[in-house]
Amino acid sequence: KKDVEYGQYNGLPRQDQAMQKWRENRFGQFIHWGLYAIPGGIWEGKTYPYASEFLRGSAKIATSTWDSLIYQFDIPKYNPKEWAAIAKNMGVKYVTITTKHHEGFCLWPSEYTDFDIENTPYKKDLLREFVDAYTAVGIDVNFYYSVLDWHHPDWRYDIKSDEDRAAFERLKQFTKNQLVELVTRYPEVKGLWFDGTWDNSWKKSGQFSYELEKLLKNKRPGLIVNSRMRADEHGSRHFDSNGILMGDYESGYERRLPNPTDKEVLTRDWECCMTIPENQWGYHKDWSISHVKSPLELIEMLVQCTSQNGNFLLNFGPMGNGDIRPEEREVAKEIGEWMKVNSEAIYGCGPADLEKQDWGYYTYNEKNGKVYMTVFNNPVLGKYKIRLPKSHTLKKASLITKQVESLEIKQISPTDYFIIPDKINNKKPFVIILEIVDRASGKFHQKALT
Numbered sequence: 417k418k419d420v421e422y423g424q425y426n427g428l429p430r431q432d433q434a435m436q437k438w439r440e441n442r443f444g445q446f447i448h449w450g451l452y453a454i455p456g457g458i459w460e461g462k463t464y465p466y467a468s469e470f471l472r473g474s475a476k477i478a479t480s481t482w483d484s485l486i487y488q489f490d491i492p493k494y495n496p497k498e499w500a501a502i503a504k505n506m507g508v509k510y511v512t513i514t515t516k517h518h519e520g521f522c523l524w525p526s527e528y529t530d531f532d533i534e535n536t537p538y539k540k541d542l543l544r545e546f547v548d549a550y551t552a553v554g555i556d557v558n559f560y561y562s563v564l565d566w567h568h569p570d571w572r573y574d575i576k577s578d579e580d581r582a583a584f585e586r587l588k589q590f591t592k593n594q595l596v597e598l599v600t601r602y603p604e605v606k607g608l609w610f611d612g613t614w615d616n617s618w619k620k621s622g623q624f625s626y627e628l629e630k631l632l633k634n635k636r637p638g639l640i641v642n643s644r645m646r647a648d649e650h651g652s653r654h655f656d657s658n659g660i661l662m663g664d665y666e667s668g669y670e671r672r673l674p675n676p677t678d679k680e681v682l683t684r685d686w687e688c689c690m691t692i693p694e695n696q697w698g699y700h701k702d703w704s705i706s707h708v709k710s711p712l713e714l715i716e717m718l719v720q721c722t723s724q725n726g727n728f729l730l731n732f733g734p735m736g737n738g739d740i741r742p743e744e745r746e747v748a749k750e751i752g753e754w755m756k757v758n759s760e761a762i763y764g765c766g767p768a769d770l771e772k773q774d775w776g777y778y779t780y781n782e783k784n785g786k787v788y789m790t791v792f793n794n795p796v797l798g799k800y801k802i803r804l805p806k807s808h809t810l811k812k813a814s815l816i817t818k819q820v821e822s823l824e825i826k827q828i829s830p831t832d833y834f835i836i837p838d839k840i841n842n843k844k845p846f847v848i849i850l851e852i853v854d855r856a857s858g859k860f861h862q863k864a865l866t
């Protein structure tokens with residue numbers, strides 16, 4: 417064991433009310449919005465296929481040229497109430513918005529920089545309007561904040577000289593000031609999603625990140641931070657040098673999910689953040705340049721995350737004028753229709769600790785003791801196999817839509833059962849509710865998650 421003074425300092429998984437709500441939420445909306453939404457991946461008539469929020473680098477644009485985009489940020493179509501309605505209808509319980517991405521442009525009127533919403537034609541506190549609109553419809557609000565700041569003259573990729581050290585100390589103070597400002601001006605905020613913390617300069621700031629986490633949690637009791645915020649004093653990130661997760665949940669699954677049978681992730685809280693195109697977080701004008709995930713692909717990811725004790729954060733990239741693009745409206749509508757029927761298998765659910773089968777995923781709600789089977793793959797066999805521990809019995813199977821009172825069950829061995837639906841006519845993923853009992857205790861219980 418290494419002596420780690422600035423690693424994890426509270427016991428995980430957190431069981432306080434705020435974290436339980438974060439866990440029960442399961443499904444969130446990510447929003448990437450900034451100056452990059454104005455060019456939308458196209459510069460001087462050339463389409464750049466890389467992530468649009470990196471266009472400044474991809475198109476080798478001078479910082480001063482890029483920063484002058486601020487004068488075009490007049491967002492005539494910005495309608496946070498409509499954004500919140502779209503999110504509500506999609507079925508998300510929380511939202512995470514980029515208050516400041518790597519470009520350094522702040523969506524709120526910050527005391528510590530002029531590179532913010534106040535100096536745009538819009539002028540008003542866009543973030544306050546956003547927080548109010550989402551809070552009004554009962555969606556929890558989190559802030560994404562990039563420590564990496566391309567606009568700030570004191571950013572350093574590494575600390576190689578006294579000048580670097582002095583500059584980065586100023587940057588750290590600026591970062592602390594902005595974060596205290598955010599949790600103070602917007603006390604409704606539930607969590608902070610840190611990004612841009614991979615450079616050596618931050619890896620050498622482990623103690624600072626430890627003290628910053630403590631400071632922010634003192635200012636906002638219950639605040640939830642992701643593992644990307646932290647480095648320990650040896651430069652380890654996400655997990656400290658003893659392999660202990662830092663922050664409150666693991667946030668390494670970016671545009672990828674764990675292997676569906678990975679049992680290790682069941683032991684901690686984690687969140688997967690996902691783009692609808694292959695790799696666009698900010699608005700890109702041309703989505704024809706890559707695969708665009710269908711609502712069904714995205715629903716399957718949401719169900720898989722829930723089945724493995726994770727949250728799913730689906731990204732939207734609003735347009736430079738503040739409108740939500742038609743493709744994203746359509747995704748929100750179709751996922752929302754599915755959630756209206758099946759969200760009981762998602763909200764407040766987690767892993768069922770049953771052996772995964774090919775037809776799809778199990779989720780489990782320990783409050784009502786119900787196990788949910790979400791079917792994505794119809795077996796040619798026409799029967800759905802369930803395998804239970806010997807001590808358990810499958811008592812009942814019914815459709816969440818209650819089209820039929822119950823489905824036929826056939827036990828084919830001490831551990832295996834077939835569920836035999838009268839007909840399989842589903843074109844969409846569907847949910848079967850299972851009543852499984854441990855004969856000894858009379859109810860299904862999940863192995864305690866260590």
Ligand SMILES: Cc1ccc([C@@H]2N[C@@H](C)[C@@H](O)[C@H]2O)cc1
Pocket residue numbers: 448467469611670689697
């Ligand atoms: C190499 C790389 C750096 C930063 C990112 C940012 N993290 C995502 C959550 C987005 O904010 C993306 O811009 C992605 C890839």
